[in-house]
Amino acid sequence: MTDFEGNAFDRVIYYALQPLLVIGAIVYWYDDPSDAARFLIALLAVHLILGAIEYIRPARYDWRQPGVEKALYVFIVLVLLVLSGTIGDFYRENITAPFAALREALNLDVWPREWPLLVQVAMVFFASEFIWYWMHRAEHRWRIVWRTTGHGAHHAFKRLGAINFGLNHPLELLVLALPTLIVDLTFGVGVAAAGSVMITSIQASIAHTNIRLNSDGIGWLLTTNEYHLRHHSMILEESNTNYGCAAIVWDRLFRTFSAGVTAETGIGPSEPTLWQKALMPIKEPTDSQVAP
Numbered sequence: 291m292t293d294f295e296g297n298a299f300d301r302v303i304y305y306a307l308q309p310l311l312v313i314g315a316i317v318y319w320y321d322d323p324s325d326a327a328r329f330l331i332a333l334l335a336v337h338l339i340l341g342a343i344e345y346i347r348p349a350r351y352d353w354r355q356p357g358v359e360k361a362l363y364v365f366i367v368l369v370l371l372v373l374s375g376t377i378g379d380f381y382r383e384n385i386t387a388p389f390a391a392l393r394e395a396l397n398l399d400v401w402p403r404e405w406p407l408l409v410q411v412a413m414v415f416f417a418s419e420f421i422w423y424w425m426h427r428a429e430h431r432w433r434i435v436w437r438t439t440g441h442g443a444h445h446a447f448k449r450l451g452a453i454n455f456g457l458n459h460p461l462e463l464l465v466l467a468l469p470t471l472i473v474d475l476t477f478g479v480g481v482a483a484a485g486s487v488m489i490t491s492i493q494a495s496i497a498h499t500n501i502r503l504n505s506d507g508i509g510w511l512l513t514t515n516e517y518h519l520r521h522h523s524m525i526l527e528e529s530n531t532n533y534g535c536a537a538i539v540w541d542r543l544f545r546t547f548s549a550g551v552t553a554e555t556g557i558g559p560s561e562p563t564l565w566q567k568a569l570m571p572i573k574e575p576t577d578s579q580v581a582p
């Protein structure tokens with residue numbers, strides 16, 4: 291993706307889209323961090339922009355999701371977002387007190403709340419991504435983890451777009467909520483955790499998008515779609531790299547980073563139906579090549 295050809299519009303998209311979306315969302319959130327609605331508004335705006343560009347300038351025309359399919363995916367993601375909120379509330383109601391007790395017992399009340407908020411957001415973001423890196427790596431390492439989290443369902447799509455960030459098995463929502471929550475509750479972070487969740491969600495959306503984007507420079511710290519689509523490769527050796535869905539720095543540090551063109555995505559030659567994807571925790575498709 292680094293050899294770039296295209297007109298001025300394509301060039302602006304290629305170099306500026308990812309930084310502009312991430313910085314724009316942060317600026318919007320920072321204006322009123324206590325407003326919980328800003329996360330959803332920023333996420334919606336990012337998806338409207340990515341969806342429009344995927345339609346008029348897709349990187350791969352054969353990946354354009356037809357209207358009915360896209361509408362179904364949007365509906366599923368909205369349902370899953372509501373479910374994620376419920377799961378987050380459930381966790382907070384049940385584990386906030388034990389984590390507070392643990393923080394007190396281990397003297398972990400060290401979070402620098404007096405530091406600039408954006409510095410704290412960056413700290414939560416990279417710490418959460420560190421936890422996610424190992425959880426995600428475990429999903430690809432052990433069959434029992436792959437199955438019980440339903441992670442295969444997320445990998446089973448052959449045509450990817452930004453909306454795929456949210457197309458996860460309902461079981462996996464129990465896991466996806468944990469990294470930021472663990473950092474937040476262990477250290478009693480507060481509002482900076484919300485900023486981190488927003489950046490993670492927007493970065494994960496960009497990581498799945500079907501638009502030609504630059505990876506140079508920005509790709510030292512943050513995941514780009516070149517790197518993440520490679521993680522979705524149907525070739526096992528390529529799929530078992532780039533576990534960071536929002537930050538890539540941990541893959542670079544722990545030597546699981548890889549770059550390059552990804553020919554085909556999915557778990558195998560064919561894409562399972564939605565029902566087959568839903569049943570993947572108990573029955574892996576026979577032609578699956580990337581399952582552990």
Ligand SMILES: [Zn+2]
Binds near residue numbers: 426430441445521
């Ligand atoms: Zn994965």
